[in-house]
Amino acid sequence: MKYITLTFSLNGNKISLKTHGNRRLLDVLRDDFGLTGTKEGCGIGECGVCTVILDGKAVNACLILAGQLEGSEVVTIEYLARDGKLTELQQAFLENGAVQCGFCTPGMLMSATALLNEVPFPSEIQIKEAIAGNLCRCTGYKQIIDAIQKTAIRLKK
Amino acid sequence: MNTTPEIMIAFNLDRALKLLSGEKSAPLAGGTDLVPGIHQQAKRFAAIERLVDITRIPELKQVNVKNSGTTIGAGVTFSEILTHPRLGSEYPLLTKAAATIGSVQIRNRATIAGNFVNNAPCADSVPPLLVYDAIVRICSLKKSREIPLQEFLLKPYKTQLQTGELVTEIFLPPPPQNFGGDFYKLGRRRGVAISRITLALLLQTEKKKISGLRIAAGAVTPIGRRFYDIEHQYVGTEISAAGLKFLAVNVGKAILEETGWRWSSPYKLPVTQQIVYQILCKLT
Numbered sequence: 089m090k091y092i093t094l095t096f097s098l099n100g101n102k103i104s105l106k107t108h109g110n111r112r113l114l115d116v117l118r119d120d121f122g123l124t125g126t127k128e129g130c131g132i133g134e135c136g137v138c139t140v141i142l143d144g145k146a147v148n149a150c151l152i153l154a155g156q157l158e159g160s161e162v163v164t165i166e167y168l169a170r171d172g173k174l175t176e177l178q179q180a181f182l183e184n185g186a187v188q189c190g191f192c193t194p195g196m197l198m199s200a201t202a203l204l205n206e207v208p209f210p211s212e213i214q215i216k217e218a219i220a221g222n223l224c225r226c227t228g229y230k231q232i233i234d235a236i237q238k239t240a241i242r243l244k245k
Numbered sequence: 246m247n248t249t250p251e252i253m254i255a256f257n258l259d260r261a262l263k264l265l266s267g268e269k270s271a272p273l274a275g276g277t278d279l280v281p282g283i284h285q286q287a288k289r290f291a292a293i294e295r296l297v298d299i300t301r302i303p304e305l306k307q308v309n310v311k312n313s314g315t316t317i318g319a320g321v322t323f324s325e326i327l328t329h330p331r332l333g334s335e336y337p338l339l340t341k342a343a344a345t346i347g348s349v350q351i352r353n354r355a356t357i358a359g360n361f362v363n364n365a366p367c368a369d370s371v372p373p374l375l376v377y378d379a380i381v382r383i384c385s386l387k388k389s390r391e392i393p394l395q396e397f398l399l400k401p402y403k404t405q406l407q408t409g410e411l412v413t414e415i416f417l418p419p420p421p422q423n424f425g426g427d428f429y430k431l432g433r434r435r436g437v438a439i440s441r442i443t444l445a446l447l448l449q450t451e452k453k454k455i456s457g458l459r460i461a462a463g464a465v466t467p468i469g470r471r472f473y474d475i476e477h478q479y480v481g482t483e484i485s486a487a488g489l490k491f492l493a494v495n496v497g498k499a500i501l502e503e504t505g506w507r508w509s510s511p512y513k514l515p516v517t518q519q520i521v522y523q524i525l526c527k528l529t
Contacts, residue, residue: 090251109252110296112284132281133351134437145324145353151280152354155252156273156298199349220436221348 096157099123099167109155114138116154117164125165125194129223136222139195140164146202148221165194168201177201177239184235188227195222200236209240250283254298258413261299262386266409269294274320275354277347278363289402300356305413310335315417316382319358323370324349326357335420338373338428338445345369345430348437358412361394364404364468371398371469372445373428375461380416385409391416398468424449424457425528429520440464441509442517448528453484460521465500465513472499484529493522 094105098121107116114131117123117140129135131150138149141163168175177200180186187193196219203210203218210218215236216229224232252273255261264270273279273296282290299305305320310331317326323343326332333340346352346360346369360370371394379394386409394415397405406412426447432438442465449457458476463469479492497518501510 092252110250110283112280131284133277133347136348136350139350146350147353148350150284151276151351153252153273153276153280153296155296156254156276156300158254202349218349221350 092155094154094157096159097161099162099164105154107154109153111154112150113140113142113152113154113157113162114149117149117162123164123166127191127194129191134221134223135192135195136199136219137192137195139198139222141198141202144202144205146199146218146221163198165198168197175201176242177204177236180235180239180242181232184231184238186227186231186235192222192224192227196224196232200232200239203236204240204243209244210236212237250293250296252296252298254301256301258302258304258384258411261297261302261411262384262409264295264297265411266386267295268408270297271295272297272299272411274299274356274359275322275351277351277355278359278365299411307414308332312419314419317357317415317417319412319414320356323347323352323355323357323360327352336373336377336417338376338426338447339370339417341428342369342373342430342443342445345428345432345440351437357415361398361469362404362406362412364398364400364402366401366466366468367440367443367464368469369430369440369443369463372443372461372463374415374417375469375471376426376445376447376459377417377420380418381412382414382416383410384413385411389413395471398470401467421447421449421457421459424459426459427524427527429524431516431520442513442520443469444517444520444524446521446524446528448525450484450529455479455482455484460496462496462500462517465517466503470503472496475499486526489525489529490522492525493518496521 091106092109117126127137129137133148133151139146140149199219199222215233271293305318307318309316323346326343360368374394381392381394381397383390424447429444430440431442432440443463445461447459460472497514
């Protein structure tokens, strides 16, 4: 025993993975798949830097075990830009100065992406709520909120 | 690497109960407490050899709001509680508390039963569940039983849950009619904060008298608890500013009696009393 074979979808690819079920999704992404855009910060679900989208919902990859993934759909930061083309949201982050050191950025983008998928035109309060679980210690939240708001407006057109 | 615990997914309740019947098995839902605990090799989870994922069990994901009362499946997440079309109007203190729990990411995973099943004093949903007289429904392979939440919670991090048992749902009696109420949480910051004080209060008034009162606190007491003595003492009394002040002071005293004087008491005691008073004033 001890090794299990998991089948799940990762960034649009069907994956079959033999691993220990008690590893965190965070470690599986980083160590097995080299998807290091998903960072480790606090490791206890407070900082949001490991945010990924699991079955359409923003979740902390540090709080999910590999053994829970069977049949799930996981999307990481690496799946936002395709063929070298940034998403509107990523572009807006750049244009609005929403990136400074960049460590919180993947998590912020994933939380904001999940929000915009669910609420196409969120209020400022909804935006703040959606990124409340993502800590930024250098950029400041204003530029990030601006970027999300501007993306919503741009996507609406 | 450490290969325990093993993780197994149960897709129905029977299977979950079978997998949980062993001594060293424990259920895993949102994992917001368990997963970091296991990763950090916390002592309180050291004996677990098998974790049974219960997040895919349909029986545990139902919310049924009926005139005869409401059942909330143990595996219902706080996001699901917040987006439910009726829970907010029927049990507003519960949804207000749910909205203060963690972050979107946490609420997308964390479940209602997971919040109180470890009996952490800071479980935010507990005071509202207590004032709504929540009943915990429990199943094992052999039997099922029901216990009022207040009795289910024994002492910090200890409940009445036995080996092989699983909390399957929470039953809330119909919300008391003509009661006003509020939930209050104080943490070190507003978002993603462990609560330092939680209060839930329901009040009914008739002809300038208190005709119904339910008060519960969490975080500031060793476990979430109701103040039945104070409730009984004040039902039937006239509403006056002085009376409400004494009521609030007495809630503080009752808390102090239980916890003893702590380093945080000079701060928490007046805050608790003031907030109880403010809620009472707002509701009368």
